Amino acid sequence: MSRVGLFGGSFNPPHLGHLICAQEAGEQLQLDRVVLVPLHTPTHRDLPGDPGPAARLALCEAAVNGNSLLDVSAIEVERSGDSFTIDTLRSWREMNPDDELTLILGHDAASGFGSWREPAEVLDHCRLAVVSREGESEQSVAEQIRAEFERAEIVTVTMPRVDISSSAIRERIGNGLPARYFVAPAVDALIESEGWYR
Secondary structure, three states, X not given: OOEEXXXXXXXOOOOHHHHHHHHHHHHHOOOOEEEEEEOOEOOXXXXXXXXOHHHHHHHHHHHHXXXXXXXXXXXXXXXXXXXXXXXXXXXXXXXXXXXXXEEEEEHHHHHOHHHOOOHHHHHHHOEEEEEEEOOOOOHHHHHHHHHHOOOOOEEEEEEOOOOOOHHHHHHHHHOOOOOEOOEOHHHHHHHHHHOOOO
């Protein structure tokens, strides 16, 4: 049995805040690995300046390269179409039936959990890890989920406050400013070589 954390998102592009979040979740929850799962198509919003799912997958792979705790899955990119967590969990279970799964959620994603597609079944497949940055309270979000889903298993992760966002990075690059030190060096090099986000 392997203790696996699944960390989904658009990763447009993946930045140091994402990596710190994944690292902290892995360490604090004693996971064997944390897997970044870039989505193919978001269901509730557009992806400004999106270089495409394959590009975001490549950026995630560059971001985690050399870190034995972190990994990347192409499960949603290869499935294509709208990305729903329940579909990903079902597919993961088919391929890895013995994994003990933890779904890693940021504060905002967790607060909207009740509106997800088949949230009760999501809880059949995994526990939830609600991540909060220092100074935020994750308790109210956890209590909100437990009030609606009594059997929900929820753990918490605290990470340092890192005020970096993918949108700010895209804006910097679009304005001709460097993304260095906001993203992993390999991510910066790949964005630069491919000309993404300009």
